[in-house]
Amino acid sequence: MSDNIYDPEFVAGVFDRCSGAYRNWSAAASFGLIRSWRRACVNGLNLPRKSTASGVDLMAGTGEAWPHLFARFPNIAEVTAIDISPGMHRQAIDRLHKDREDRITHHCANMLTTDLPSDSAEFAISTFGLKTFDAQQHLAFAHQLNRILKPGAPFSLIEATDPVGWSLRPLYRFYLDGVLPQIERLFLNGAQDFTMIGAYTRNFGTGSTVMEALKAVGLTVEVQYFVGGSAVRFSGFKPG
Template identity: 25%
Template sequence: MAEEFRSAEEKERFIQSTFSAIAARYDLMNQVMTFNSDTRWRRKAAALSQLPVGGAGLDVCCGTGELTQALAERVGARGSVVGLDFNADMLAVAREKQREGRLARQIDFIQGNAMALPFPDNRFDTATIGFGLRNVPDFRQVLREMTRVVKAGGTVVSLETSKPQSWPMKPLHRFYVDRLVPVIDRLSVGKQGPYAWLARSAQAFLSQEELSAVFREIGLIKVRYYNLFGGVAAIHVGFKPDT
């Protein structure tokens, strides 16, 4: 929804305040709004990343750490996973879950900017981002940074809401976004606001084919996408070339 903002900085401030407002209920609302499918989608994204046992993974815009945990389950105790997010409130939830034993100990949560990742080139076997690409100021720059820090032959993976094209999913999805999400919004926070905006931003984002083209544009190869629940979400996977 770039047209709603006068600058990238204005969008960044809005996203910061939005996620701070919903951090405490973010996990629950994800379950409600995806009909309890989000955990399964994250595990599929982690599997498609091809992250090896003992490998190193990066989860960008990690939020409360659910996709980060799915990566940690793949690498095992000998591997390492970094979860990066720019929002301190979301990271506080992730760290509390880790202290309670709900997230793996080998995850290192850090605060940082997805537009300028604080890691050297060729550091990770995979870089993932879950439900965050549409909310960053410049998604191409984020994908370029993710590609930079991934090793040759490694993967860049995006799990994101998408656009169903078939009947009856397309009209059902429109009804869900326009009618049901504002009701969920009011019930959860007492006013129409963050969740309705996030749902609208999903509809304004790229289609599956358009995002695939961006993956190729930044130099990723063997790009594929996998529709989830009729295309209401999709996982995109691209490989960093060996040369």
């Protein structure tokens, strides 16, 4: 397997190994904040409450955003879940969403090369997958997002960041880079997969390469930061 942490095979391997514990570990490691951030992602989606739209969840993981999505927009017709990790898809079905299977289609694929039809999605969301791409891949992602969305369709993307300038950043970095790896070694049989978040968030920075990429392909986008800049939401739409 490649040592490049942005290589699709490497990323798929990390999340396959994480998939069984992902839901509980991510909630505990973020002190529950990740749930509110997923809700904030859905809240950034500019759709009517009674919308019957069909859309995509990009880098969908175990589908943690779907309860928030269906609570806010109960008449959503269909969500196509795209994720590169087969393990994450299995967990999404087995643990969380059996009662929604008729409205969720699973597509195990690399988002950067997926062949989903152009101008087909009436909305798009993504929660905590952008950090697994480098700057060049962010541009490829933006091109794909722009291609998949219908004209006028909204999107909302959220990601954990490296909050440069935040007074609590040293403590935040110590937690991600020092505390989490020790916890994972002790309680997850020496694994070092979840603690990749330290490297990914440090390299992701404030998310400026995502903003630049979205604008470069012509998408309209607004940015909002949360909790001292430790998470960022990009929301907007594809011009009609």
